Amino acid sequence: MPRLTIDDLKKLREQAAGTITLRSGAARARVTIHMGTCGIAAGAREVMAALLKEIEAQGVTDVIVTTSGCAGLCSREPMATVELRSQAPVKYVNLTPDGMVRVFRAHVLGGEVVTESALAAGCETTG
Amino acid sequence: MAFRSHVLVCAGTGCVSCGSFDLGAALEREIASRGLADEIQVVRTGCQGFCAEGPVLVVQPDEVFYCGLKTSDVATLVEEHLLKGRPVRKLMYTPPSAPAPVPKLSQIPFFAKQKLVVLRNRGLVDPERIDDYIARDGYEALAKAVTELTPEEIIREIKLSGLRGRGGGGFPTGVKWATCRQAALHRGVEPVIVCNADEGDPGAFMDRSIIESDPHAVIEGMAIGARAIGARQGFVYIRHEYPIARERLAKALDQARDYGLLGRGILGTKFDFDISVVQGAGAFVCGESTALMASLEGKAGEPRAKYIHTVEYGYKNLPTNLNNVETWANVPLIISRGAAWFASMGSGDVSENPWNGSSGTKVFSLVGKVNNTGLIEVPMGITLREIIFGIGGGIPRGRAFKAVQTGGPSGGCLPATHLDMPVDFDSLTAAGSMMGSGGMIVMDDQTCMVDVARYFIAFLTEESCGKCIPCREGLRCSLDVLTRITEGKGEEGDIALLEEMGAVMQDACLCALGSSAPNPVMSTLRYFRDEYEAHVRERRCPAGVCKALITYTIDQALCDGCHACVTACSTGAITGQVKYPHQLNQSLCIKCGACLDACKRNAVLRA
Known part of the structure; x- marks a missing residue:
């Protein structure tokens, strides 16, 4: 990767902004698994493995799976955020591998929020 | 109008x-x-x-x-x-016909009352992808710092923001930077900057979580600090118990170097700066500035007296600027959004003098007897009640709030009468506790305050480096006295002895570990003195925690012989025929309380 100048940084920001907001590109959804120490201790790796296995088994190619840090509510880990294109992200709590697969089938593929493990929709307030 | x-x-x-x-x-x-x-x-x-x-x-x-x-x-x-x-x-937006299936995040108090500045990217960026950070305006502040601002202007901005050290000391960051820069210029040597990630307080995990979820915020903050202070070399001193944070930090540093955001000629300018990661070896005292620097140099992690400040003679006798993880992570946003924006959050008016208030936000790890445990970021000046009952969702199983411990082992316990106190550096200190790095442990009515003080003093006794006598001996003797009290062997005069030792330690210890070590005892004595007195004079533990001071009995009139306690008891101390009142053999009872929890008729009594 070349060393950036100020202008390169600006260009890179514009390019990268598209990928993190799901506004451009072909993906229909993004699933973020929250992988802080708390999430991993509660089983986030197993949840992620189950999700990847299911995606592979279903032959789905237009869903982005990504990891992120602690979502804050450590007592309800493992957590994941599901964001469908043009919809507010939904945070899921207390996930198990089976629960994650259910969320994937119902919400990501079917568009139906799994209310029993969904905490809320939307983003947090930033200063 | x-x-x-x-x-x-x-x-x-x-x-x-x-x-x-x-x-x-x-x-x-x-x-x-x-x-x-x-x-x-x-x-x-x-x-x-x-x-x-x-x-x-x-x-x-x-x-x-x-x-x-x-x-x-x-x-x-x-x-x-x-x-x-x-x-x-x-x-305009055309709403879909179906009602929303789940509430909005902004309707959930845990999230609604938080204000994310340091944690602005939590849960949103992949910490192992620098592009995610850049997409969210990452390194924009560094670009501004290296092209548009002089070092003096950066320092001025940090001073005006009122930012105070998030490691707990609350020293104004801008003042520290200016002193370090001056010391280096005066002596004609190159200063060094250090990030303190040796977070060791029990129940505290703010720094770990910041590094795990957004390592580039810390790196960018340090690079801006280096530019302001004139350093070319930086260290992150991180405890070895944080493997995931360390791994993500190392990856982030590599990515920043690849992009030319660290190393020689940052962003095509003449500014050089790089960061090395140094792993601690598990000593709590190494979070103390001089002990940390000794450890960085490869020496035993012991503090020294601070009549000469580390900003003048620190690591290898170079002017050394040490800030905590959260402090560094605040820096990029102050530079990109301006000091006035930062100063507008929080309590007090910091425009003239950063000591006049606490601006910005603070990250806390909220743990203990509270429904929503987790990592929170709130504006300074929020009340303890809003944190514990609003964000935390109150005490589990409807029990009563008793105290909240802030500031880690060196902090103090505050009672319910202080729930409406604003959380800022000066209010907490005035109440006999401290901000500390941001651990917040909530306790319910089943917590014995003498036992809590004993726990923290035991922790500090193990972590005292032993270099100075007041700390080494004062802690050991305090622990002996506290243990004696919790075992029901307290004597008249023990409380006065604890206070006397505490006062000596506050005055005479070499470093802040020792001088703040009596805080758990002093603050519990200040607010829960009656509990100490009950232990010493009445041989009674009001919260029913200290095993030597409690006995379980079975009320023969209430017991219906359901046998639930017999099944729950692991030592066979309870015997009796089904449907007839049971008996408890005191010599076998280990006072675990399992029978009390098992009994549905409140026939098990604790006294």
Whole structure:
């Protein structure tokens, strides 16, 4: 990767902004698994493995799976955020591998929020 | 004065990333140019929960919701809706017919009452992808710092922001930077900067979580600090118990180097700076500045007296600027958004003097007997009640709140009468506790305060480095006395002895570990003295925790012989025939309390 100048940084920001907001590109959804120490201790790796296995088994190619840090509510880990294109992200709590697969089938593929493990929709307030 | 209309522009994470600040500014300009500034007010709100269609705004009182706005829409919006009163249909949102299946995040108190500055990227960026950080305006502040600002201007900005050290000391960061820079210039040597990630307080995990979820924020903050202070070399001193944080930090550093954001000629300028990671070896005292620097040099991690400050003679006798993880992570946003924005959050007026208040936000790890445990970021000045009962959701199983411990082992326990106290550096210190790095342990009525003090003193006794006598001996003797009291062997005069030793330690210890070590005892004595007295004089533990002071008995009149306690008891201390009152053999009882929890008729008594 070349060393950036100020202008390169600006260009890179514009390019990268598209990928993190799901506004451009072909993906229909993004699933973020929250992988802080708390999430991993509660089983986030197993949840992620189950999700990847299911995606592979279903032959789905237009869903982005990504990891992120602690979502804050450590007592309800493992957590994941599901964001469908043009919809507010939904945070899921207390996930198990089976629960994650259910969320994937119902919400990501079917568009139906799994209310029993969904905490809320939307983003947090930033200063 | 009253405005006829308010325009609520969403300033939540999602909308900010797609330009809501620019949108708000454009709106204000357009409103002013139309002469409507006295009639219409633009307000930035928290997340309105519809991030996917951002930036969004609501015009009140009409309740018209607009989304997907661009700055080029502003002229139409202001002219049509605000001036002529005709809502602009093509910019409006058409709601789907079905009701929302789940509540909005902003309706959940745990999230709604938080304000994310340091944790702005939590849960949103992949910490192992620098592009994610850059997409959310990452390294923009560094670019500004190396091209538009002089080192003096950066320091001025940090001073004006009122930022105070988040490691717990609360020393104004800008003042520290200026002193370090001056010391280096004066001596003609190159200063060094250090990030203290040796977080060791029981129940505290703020720094770990910041590094795990957003390592580049710390790196960017350090690079800006290096530019301001004149350093070319930086260290992150991180405890070895944080493997994931260390791994992510190392990856982030490699990525920043690949992009030329660290190393020689940063962003094509003449500024050079790089960071090395140094692993601690598990000593709590190495979070103390001089012990940390000794450890960095490869020596035993022991503190020294600080009549010469480390900003003048620190690591290898070079001027050394040490700040905590959270302090560094605050820096990029102060530089990109300005000191005034930062100073507008929090309590007190820091415009003249950073000591006059606590600006910005603070990250806390909220743990203990509270429903929502987790990592939170709140504006300074919020009350303890809002944190514990609003964000934390109160005490589990409807039990009563008893105390909250802030500031780690060196902090103190505050009782229910202090729940409405604002959380800031000076209020906490005045109440006999401290901000510390931000651990917050909530305790319910089943917590014995003498036992809590004993726990913290036991922790500190093990972690005392032993170099100075007041700390080494004072802690050991305090622990002996506290243990004696919890075992029911307390003597008249023990409480006075604890206070006397505490006072000596506060005055005479070499470093802050020792001088703040009596805080758990002193603060519990200040607010829960009656519990100490009950232990010593009445041989009674009011909370029913200290095993030597409690006995379980079975009320023969209430017991219906259901046998639940017999099944629960692991030592066979309870015997009896089904349907007949049971007996408890005191010599076998280990006072675990399992029978008390098992009994449905309240026939098990604890005294």
